[in-house]
Amino acid sequence: MNHYHESPQVLNDFLSYIQTIKGSSPKTVKEYYLDLRMFFRYIKQKRGEVDDIPFDEIPIKDIDIAYIKTITLSDAYDFLMYTVQDRPKHMNSDNSEIGLMAASRARKVSALRSFFKYLTDKAHLLDHNPIQNLEYPSVRRSLPKYLSMEESVELLESVDGPFKERDYCILMLFLNCGLRVSELCGLNISDIKENQIRVLGKGNKERMLYLNDACIDAINEYLPHRLTPNNDTGNAGALFISKKRNRIRKTSVEALVKKYIAKAGLDPSKYSAHKLRHTAATLMYKNGTDIRTLQDVLGHDSINTTMIYTHINDANMRDAARNNPLASFKRKKSEE
Structure with a gap:
């Protein structure tokens, strides 16, 4: 696979793993790269490690395993909160959406969980997984349209x-x-x-x-x-x-x-x-x-x-109940 030139080696190794070993599609690999790049940019910005650099230009090439060992579960939750409250003010340079819906945040959770699980269980670069308890946001699924x-x-x-x-x-x-x-x-x-x-x-x-x-x-x-x-x-x-x-x-x-x-x-x-x-x-x-x-x-x-x-x-069963001609029937009250 093509390595992303802005990506540190530890991230490139993970992306290679999910594509070649796990069989993820190139589209999923790119989405995970963009999500993790945003995460590392947020962490560096949050910690005050970049001065007057636009968010979309914050470099992550220097991220290594020593830096990753300093990341906590709270960092991950702060990042998800950021995607809800602050990030919609900006337009991503990769043309992703301005407002991040729950489904997009769920994908970011998946990217983070997969990355840290890989570092812990596969690459053995971490002794413990700091975000193993990171929960997925609730995603409200609309009912798909279909033909009768x-x-x-x-x-x-x-x-x-x-x-x-x-x-x-x-x-x-x-x-x-x-x-x-x-x-x-x-x-x-x-x-x-x-x-x-x-x-x-x-x-x-x-x-x-x-x-x-x-x-x-x-x-x-x-x-x-x-x-x-x-x-x-x-x-x-x-x-x-x-x-x-x-x-x-x-x-x-x-x-x-x-x-x-x-x-x-x-x-x-x-x-x-x-x-x-x-x-x-x-x-x-x-x-x-x-x-x-x-x-x-x-x-x-x-x-x-x-x-x-x-x-x-x-939903169909509820509609069937409502459509019954007796659905609105009310028994007359007996006279006392």
């Missing part, structure tokens, strides 16, 4: 045009397998093994998903119409090919989903390709798939991420 069964059928029936077999197959895999857009674009023909398909998820983690009859039929109908790809390493084995004969890109998939959403009479500003993943998960859960199995299907690292779909079901 009827709307899903309308979406599938809206498909037409010169690439209708390909587009129908794409929508069918989204709605049945709950794939991420990047996962669908990364599919190769060789990933299909009879009634299963190999999916490469976040952090290069593989999972095998079973294909139902609808998916198998859609794939079999599409393959005879699949365009011959340009003959290069990245395109040759791709399952879904663009009209330019390359591996289909995320932007193309997102655009075609929006097109059919609108064609089906639905709101394209409300629904997207990622919402089809939510739709698949919701329909599976509402029809009896247990939460652990759903976690495996979706490729979630944590069961907590999958638990959002239990709240969807709770």
Whole structure:
């Protein structure tokens, strides 16, 4: 991986570890770098070790393990408070958001906890982990939007045009397998093994998903119409090919989903390709798939991420109670 030139060696070693050993994506590695850089800049500013240097120009190259040994749990909590109260006054040079929401603070906690756990348990540079009791902030998750069964059928029936077999197959895999857009674009023909398909998820983690009859039929109908790809390493084995004969890109998939959403009479500003993943998960859960199995299907690292779909079901049950025609019935009081 590319080392960050502003980063001290101890931080570069950690970033290499989470990418090569833990399998974190380059995006996660960069986010952790930015979070930890902000943390060290804050510590140096808090301790008065920099004079009249703009926050985004505070150097951290000199941070070493001796310095890190002086950091306490209180420093970590002060940093999180700073991101809430003070940091929104500034715009980050890396174009991150002005106001840091709870989800962003939770990621910063994750970066800090992972870094200090690595120093303690893996690199053995610390005798004890000073922030092992650092808690995650409460993150309020909004319920994801999804299509109903009827709307899903309308979406599938809206498909037409010169690439209708390909587009129908794409929508069918989204709605049945709950794939991420990047996962669908990364599919190769060789990933299909009879009634299963190999999916490469976040952090290069593989999972095998079973294909139902609808998916198998859609794939079999599409393959005879699949365009011959340009003959290069990245395109040759791709399952879904663009009209330019390359591996289909995320932007193309997102655009075609929006097109059919609108064609089906639905709101394209409300629904997207990622919402089809939510739709698949919701329909599976509402029809009896247990939460652990759903976690495996979706490729979630944590069961907590999958638990959002239990709240969807709770909300639907509340709505069902309210929509009952007897919901507002009140018994007449008997006359005394």
